[in-house]
Amino acid sequence: MTENIAISINRFSRGGGMESYTFDLVRAFSAQNHRIRIYATKFDTTLPEYAQIDPQLINQKHTPKKLRPFFFTHQLQKCRLANERLIACNPSDHADIFICGGTHLGHVNNMAPQTNLMKRLLDRFIIHRNRTNYRTAKSIMAHSALMARELNELYGVPSEKIHVVYPPADTERFSPASPEEIAAIRARYGFKDYETVFLFPSTGHKRKGFDMLADFFTQTDLPVKLAVAGSPLPRPMKNIIELGFCKNMPELYRAADYTIMASLYEPFGLVGVESLLSGTRVVLADNIGSVEVMNDKAGFFFSRTNPETLADAIQKAVALKESDKHKLTNPTEALTYNPSLQAHFIALQAMLEAV
Incomplete structure (x- = not known):
């Protein structure tokens, strides 16, 4: 396992699926006595996972809220270590592994057409950002075959760059009852x-x-x-x-x-x-x-x-x-796959070793 590993995420706090996924990775790396650098714009210091990381704040206090996601990757690259492997759980360029939990073009194509001009422009910026994320990533983990198809068909990402690895679930917390x-x-x-x-x-x-x-x-x-x-x-x-x-x-x-x-x-x-x-x-x-x-x-x-x-x-x-x-x-x-964090982490390690 490479010694210097980092994860980027918009906010290291309770939130959606990608935040929960980041906590899963932190716990998995921590179980191997590996302290991970986390790049984020905000940290919840009360989380138990906070004690297991090396927090690196991306300060966007003076950046307009709508523009923050577009400046994040530029700020990260300035403070990233030279020999560091980056797992991107948010839109970041030059990731060793980019975690794809969804594509914006896929979202736009499946939702009702946007009539608001500003929102249509924002969609274009996000899709452009997606393209640079995917193009500069060394490897992409797609959380479903559906994602792999969208990456390949909608964004032209080469199939050999995409690896389908289904996300883990908390097999201890979610269990049957009597x-x-x-x-x-x-x-x-x-x-x-x-x-x-x-x-x-x-x-x-x-x-x-x-x-x-x-x-x-x-x-x-x-x-x-x-x-x-x-x-x-x-x-x-x-x-x-x-x-x-x-x-x-x-x-x-x-x-x-x-x-x-x-x-x-x-x-x-x-x-x-x-x-x-x-x-x-x-x-x-x-x-x-x-x-x-x-x-x-x-x-x-x-x-x-x-x-x-x-x-x-x-x-x-x-x-x-x-x-x-x-x-x-x-x-x-x-289920036709092993949803445990351990099984997922083994697949992630294999991807890291391959790049």
Whole structure:
């Protein structure tokens, strides 16, 4: 393992998937008694992972907020060590390994056309920045085959530069519960035994496909509930309950009968894997990246372009719940890859050694 290794991330604090992924890497390197340099614009010093790193602040206090991502890589290069290997978890140039959890062109192509001129210009800048990130990286880790195709087809990145390595999940935190534990959790959330509860974790309802799900749940007479964890709902709706922002996601996964997502664009979607590890099957749109690592035991899949397939998937899910055979006792049987951090870290080490 190379001695001088660094990770770049916008903010070393609780946030989205890439922040959580950065913490995973820090823990993995720390387990090997390796202290990693972290380049970031902000550090949460209360995090336990903070004690395991060598923090390097990228000071952007006087940089306009909209421009900060574009100046980050230039500031980083000025303070980067000459013999340092860089793992980029944010848009940074000249990375030894660039971690690709999604592409902006892929996002733009799958969302509604942008009508705001300034936002269209910003999209162009971000796509240009993507191109320089990918071109200057020595190697790119794509978190799904979907990402690999976008890198190759939308950005022209050579296939030999791209390595598909699926992201890790916390296999200790997300695990099944006993029927008694599940019953107790459901009672706390007010979930009825006769209802089939579909958990919808979302902080961006439009991209996550809430409208498609709401169209079905508000019109069906099936004994179902859509439990929304995250952003508030626009208004009260039939068969849809609002849970608000929830910190204890393993508990919610266990309490639900299924986890459901209908995303317009989802480069991977770790939610599905976390749900399965918690013993809860999924109902997912087939364009979601994580479907690549699931087999028939994982649940039910549907097409966003055909609403009838969503209705069919939910009806099958309800029938399986009513037979009381819907929970997974051995979650890894539903996955086609090893989601452990150790397995992922071994693949990352191999990539570092190769470059």
